[in-house]
Amino acid sequence: MVAIAAALGRPPLRRLLSTASSIPATTTAITTTATTLSSSAASNPLVRESDLRVAEDVITEDEERVVADECAAILRRRRYEDGHWDHVIVKFKEMERSRWSTETKRVLDRLRELPILPRGVEYFPAVHVIDLAEDGYIKPHVDSIKFSGRVVAGVSLLSPSIMRFKKEHGESIIDALLPRRSFYMMTGRIRYHYTHEILPGVQVFRDELPVTRTRRISIMLRDEFRSEFIDEYM
Template sequence: MEVLFLDEECQLLQEIEPHMKRMRWEEEHWDQQIHLYREREQLKWNTNNQKIVERIWRTSFPNSTRKSPYVHILDLHECGFIRPHVDESRYCGGIISGLSLLSTSIMRLVHTNPQLSNICKADLLLPRRSLYRLTGLARFEFTHEILANEESNFRGKYVPRQRRISVICREFPVSQNDVTSSKPENQMKIIPQSE
């Protein structure tokens, strides 16, 4: 479901693009998770775009959340992709929410336990101007990735992916004790087969 009107997407891009155009495309992220990208953090927004950022917060985060004032902007080249990974809790808390601009893409979630990874996986269609939210099991027990254009298939149909900008809101990083307590109690476990 789209959460932005086309004119709101244009308005966000008018503020984001001048900064991004001054940056060069990076081939590899420092943690080797992203290929062909540009990224930055943005603290201040114009009045109209601040309302959009606040809408992301209202939609995705409880009122009690300690939100980071910095919004992460990730610009993924049309030939770029994001490899499977779990974001480290020392960089962000238990909820990550992102707005997809410019292009539809496929996010793949795969369970981190190798014994479950063949059966516990899902491809999520992220339409242009949609909002995604990762929390709970999806946040802590599944890797997430954005498929490369040539792998971008959803339910047997090719979904062309072009350049994509994500506007990502996150909680403040949490301590290791908080991470352990915020992980869902209903974690997926392997049930031994009876003989």
């Protein structure tokens, strides 16, 4: 598991999260094991360590194959689309689905119980599946409160990728490396005040690790938006 934390001047123990090197340094830096924000985060108290987390190897290779094959079979008659209704996704297939095989349902039920997820969250029965072509990508966006509450989370199948977060009003950028079979979770200010995107093609993470994104299937969990989130996060 990795977590966002403020620890300027200290390199991450595992390089899954990164502040982008192409912009000036901000008050946010990344480590992977800290459980609380350090004192260097005092200038940005609204972003918490627990707002962005990534857990690796949450499913086995066999489970990945079963789930990805089932998604691909359901979507096989659909063509990759060039444009999304909100102009966010390019070269994709998608669906919302609540009926799954016993094997896939078992995997999804286990994902809903991962310790990086907030406790007491009631998720929609249907999950959101996006099959992103090798040359597809997801543009910067903030998920609408019509479709998500305080949590946006998902498992990444078939390909590693880099998810980039940009502060809507500011220069802060955070890159999160999402390996195959990893699970990410965003909530709080990161969820509402940072855009996120899936970068296309070949990228270099932290100026040293090549990341080749191929066809990617993601399965996302969402909860219902409640009015009290407005006062807490917005």
